[in-house]
Amino acid sequence: MISGLRKFLFGAGPGEHLPDDVKAALAAWQESDAGALESSHFMTRYVVVDIATDGQNPDSDRITGIAATLVHQGVVSPEQSIFVDLAGSTVDDATVDRQLAAFLRFVGKSPLVSYHVAYVSGFLQQLLKKRLGIGFAPRWVDLTWLLPAMFGETSHKPMPLDDWLVAFGLDVGEGRRSPTANSLALARLLQMTIVRAHAKGVDTVDQLIDESKASSHLRRTH
Amino acid sequence: MSTEQESIDVGQVEAMLRQEGQRRAAGNTQAFLARHAPFNKMAPAALQLFAEKAHIAFYPAGSLIVGPDSGNVRFFYLIESGKVQARQAGEVTVTEYSILSLGAGESFPIGAVTAGRPSTNIYTAVEDTFCYHLPAEDYLRLMASSPEFNLFCTQYIASLLDQSRRQLQAQFAQKASEQQTLNSPLAGIGARNPAAVQPQTPLRQALESMSQLGIGSMVVTDAELKPVGIFTRSDLLDRVVLAGLSLDAPISEAMSATPFMLDEHATAYDAMLAMATHGIRHVLVTDHLGRLSGVVSERDLFALQRVGLRQIRQAIESAPDVAALKASAADVRQLSFNMLAQGIGAEQLTQFISALNDALTRRVIQLNLERHDFAGIDWAWLAFGSEGRDEQTFSTDQDNGIVYLVPDGGDQEALKQRFLAFALDTNKDLDQVGFPLCKGNIMASNPQWCLTLDEWRAQFSKWIRTPEPVALLNATIFFDFRPLHGKSELADSMRRHLLSQASATPVFLQAMARNALEVGPPLGKIRDFVTDLEADHPGKIDLKKYGSRIFVDVARIYALAAGVHGTNTIQRLRLSAQKMNIRGEEINAVLDGLNFIQLLRLQHQYLEGEPGRQGDNLIDPEKLNELDRRILKESFRQARKIQSRLKLDYQVNN
Numbered sequence: 025m026i027s028g029l030r031k032f033l034f035g036a037g038p039g040e041h042l043p044d045d046v047k048a049a050l051a052a053w054q055e056s057d058a059g060a061l062e063s064s065h066f067m068t069r070y071v072v073v074d075i076a077t078d079g080q081n082p083d084s085d086r087i088t089g090i091a092a093t094l095v096h097q098g099v100v101s102p103e104q105s106i107f108v109d110l111a112g113s114t115v116d117d118a119t120v121d122r123q124l125a126a127f128l129r130f131v132g133k134s135p136l137v138s139y140h141v142a143y144v145s146g147f148l149q150q151l152l153k154k155r156l157g158i159g160f161a162p163r164w165v166d167l168t169w170l171l172p173a174m175f176g177e178t179s180h181k182p183m184p185l186d187d188w189l190v191a192f193g194l195d196v197g198e199g200r201r202s203p204t205a206n207s208l209a210l211a212r213l214l215q216m217t218i219v220r221a222h223a224k225g226v227d228t229v230d231q232l233i234d235e236s237k238a239s240s241h242l243r244r245t246h
Numbered sequence: 247m248s249t250e251q252e253s254i255d256v257g258q259v260e261a262m263l264r265q266e267g268q269r270r271a272a273g274n275t276q277a278f279l280a281r282h283a284p285f286n287k288m289a290p291a292a293l294q295l296f297a298e299k300a301h302i303a304f305y306p307a308g309s310l311i312v313g314p315d316s317g318n319v320r321f322f323y324l325i326e327s328g329k330v331q332a333r334q335a336g337e338v339t340v341t342e343y344s345i346l347s348l349g350a351g352e353s354f355p356i357g358a359v360t361a362g363r364p365s366t367n368i369y370t371a372v373e374d375t376f377c378y379h380l381p382a383e384d385y386l387r388l389m390a391s392s393p394e395f396n397l398f399c400t401q402y403i404a405s406l407l408d409q410s411r412r413q414l415q416a417q418f419a420q421k422a423s424e425q426q427t428l429n430s431p432l433a434g435i436g437a438r439n440p441a442a443v444q445p446q447t448p449l450r451q452a453l454e455s456m457s458q459l460g461i462g463s464m465v466v467t468d469a470e471l472k473p474v475g476i477f478t479r480s481d482l483l484d485r486v487v488l489a490g491l492s493l494d495a496p497i498s499e500a501m502s503a504t505p506f507m508l509d510e511h512a513t514a515y516d517a518m519l520a521m522a523t524h525g526i527r528h529v530l531v532t533d534h535l536g537r538l539s540g541v542v543s544e545r546d547l548f549a550l551q552r553v554g555l556r557q558i559r560q561a562i563e564s565a566p567d568v569a570a571l572k573a574s575a576a577d578v579r580q581l582s583f584n585m586l587a588q589g590i591g592a593e594q595l596t597q598f599i600s601a602l603n604d605a606l607t608r609r610v611i612q613l614n615l616e617r618h619d620f621a622g623i624d625w626a627w628l629a630f631g632s633e634g635r636d637e638q639t640f641s642t643d644q645d646n647g648i649v650y651l652v653p654d655g656g657d658q659e660a661l662k663q664r665f666l667a668f669a670l671d672t673n674k675d676l677d678q679v680g681f682p683l684c685k686g687n688i689m690a691s692n693p694q695w696c697l698t699l700d701e702w703r704a705q706f707s708k709w710i711r712t713p714e715p716v717a718l719l720n721a722t723i724f725f726d727f728r729p730l731h732g733k734s735e736l737a738d739s740m741r742r743h744l745l746s747q748a749s750a751t752p753v754f755l756q757a758m759a760r761n762a763l764e765v766g767p768p769l770g771k772i773r774d775f776v777t778d779l780e781a782d783h784p785g786k787i788d789l790k791k792y793g794s795r796i797f798v799d800v801a802r803i804y805a806l807a808a809g810v811h812g813t814n815t816i817q818r819l820r821l822s823a824q825k826m827n828i829r830g831e832e833i834n835a836v837l838d839g840l841n842f843i844q845l846l847r848l849q850h851q852y853l854e855g856e857p858g859r860q861g862d863n864l865i866d867p868e869k870l871n872e873l874d875r876r877i878l879k880e881s882f883r884q885a886r887k888i889q890s891r892l893k894l895d896y897q898v899n900n
Contacts, residue, residue: 049256093271099301099379102275105267106260119259126260192374193327204270208302212376215304 043118049125050156056133065218068229069134070095072214074207075144087147090127091203093211100211106130107204124155135229137214139185141166166236167213173239174220181243188213272297278326282351283873284398292392300378305371313368319358321379325350328375332367346883347772351872356399359385372772432517432531433510436542442467445474445498449486452477452497463528466501471537473530475501505530510539517542562605568678571606575680578602583852593816593841595848600636604730610675611731618668625650626732630688634726636814639847644681645688645723647695649702649736665696688723699736703743710747713757721758725802726813741811748806755807759896762799763889767882768792774879775867783864790863793843796885800892839884842877
């Protein structure tokens, strides 16, 4: 009871209750480098991520799935995709922890890309903290703010994701998209964005994140 | 247990999650593939292979995708969205297309990736474009494992045409099955929501509505619309007039109670059986709640009886008058429709329509010959234009003429007047039967086209010697002639004359070629089709003017040059190709293109034409399905190809 409360308030920290292989994987992840080869968008390993939740509130809802796919060397490839299914109620704790560690291995220290990053990162941060005791603070590229900065001729202001997809004539199917379908749609937007960014002299991921932050600041405050 | 050993477990889990990720991402691609040929015909395993292996790449507008300088082609490219332009690299040959544009669902460069060589074309994104890249080795695996994909790639054009034909057939089959047969449910037969009154309605009021609506029976229903009786004209005599019933009496006193009813899911056959067994003329149709939803009469069921080829022929050949022929003409239309539904191709179908139209025309001529006697005189009735070529669709005007010989010592002028009088009657009757009078007055009743053999020969020679615009236009109509009745030797003689003159007059053929090249297929450089050529019909393409006519015109010139006697365009192209050193496969692709355009015209006229109205040749390419659009594009490319060849052969520079 008391240990449960302590765990809840302070987190367990990596180690302690986790299986050995998970501990080792986490240690390896924490020690790993940020991608050395990020001299261009083409070389950068972008991880586009989307989550499914059973509600809208990061404090009380559960993540039911994480989908991620790479944009690397200009292409999106199904072979470089991952899906973590957290919806099953029968899955035991050790399996969930191992899956999350595997997710971190897949992500490495690569920059993450999503839409409404605050929402997605909030869920992931909390989950990884709670389950693995990991402080998850990767570099995030938020397409919500980046797209209006890069494609001002289409919209100066942030728009719902579907409006961008329609504006660009992307074939995204009908109805609600799964996290996988959503991450693939975001990956296509990222592909378009990095070509545009290069044309504007925004040549690296760090510059891209700066653009995204500047855009967020500019468009939120003005 | 060592740490290393343990860490493999997370690695294994990662492999599993990646596998799941790949499967789901592939599912996204599969959904796209399912909407495009030939992938929509491929087995699930083949699609999965494609979807799991294909990358997605983005090409901004203006960027090069692949070209001769890119080295051996490493991918099979499939466009997901956007537009790609293909240009021939190096010296452009006139016999091939120089530029074409590709859209979503189209793939390239099939030849190069199969052969593992560099592309001969330069492929450039003209809009922001997403492409799937299937690596060459996976492409080859797919070729080896999927028969559909193999067929698609090896017989690119032929397979596409074929698929489209099958799709058209499916469409026709559906339409035909929607057409009513004795197996059709009653829900689609007879009058829907028929007039009905309640039992307490006075007879006078019911009779007034029957008279106003022009109907022979009135259904009587209760407040819930459930039928309780039917009142027909025969009841009026027996139960009202003869029984001396007041017109103020409620209809319930005169109706036949407990009328015969069938559920709307029952078939026409059930209704026919009921009428025969119960000796009734009407069957009431009810919905699942037992409420009145329709009435089927005996006459509605008769209309369902199908017609067959032999009956039509017999009916035509023994038709006593024009009215009977008119009915047969309607049967011809119905039968051709059924044949189209059974998968008869455009070539056979147009010939079939022509054959039955010939029979109709011959019978009209025969009927008129009963009143006009030409015994002892050599003459023939000639068909021109599309009828002369055996290529009739349903919206064909009559184009005809007469050739005759004046007997020794005969009065030519008097004979001509007799032929003109006969022709006038025949032209009018043909119009009655359903072949509208020719707006350009190319008819046997026009003194200009009712000529002796010598006059026809002189006329042909004159057109050939002085190929001015009117002469060239006439050549496109009159040089496609065929005898329909009378002495065919006269027509043969005209043909020999024509061919010897035409093939000996290159200036004429060149003028014909220049004329034929004035209108090109409506292929756009960026957009697929040019649809603003007809000012009165924006957004539409005239499939005759910008499609089939191109093939017809080219075929005529080659036939005249090569001395081919046939008038049918397909025959002309096949026969002259041999003499003109055109390769068999090349000419087959051209014929496939023509056949597809003809099939689309027929489809348009049959499926979209309003019954009883002449169909037009105007189609809206936006309304075609994607496959048809692509094939139409390919067919137009074939038109352009054959025009390029004509241009080269006759050295036309325009």
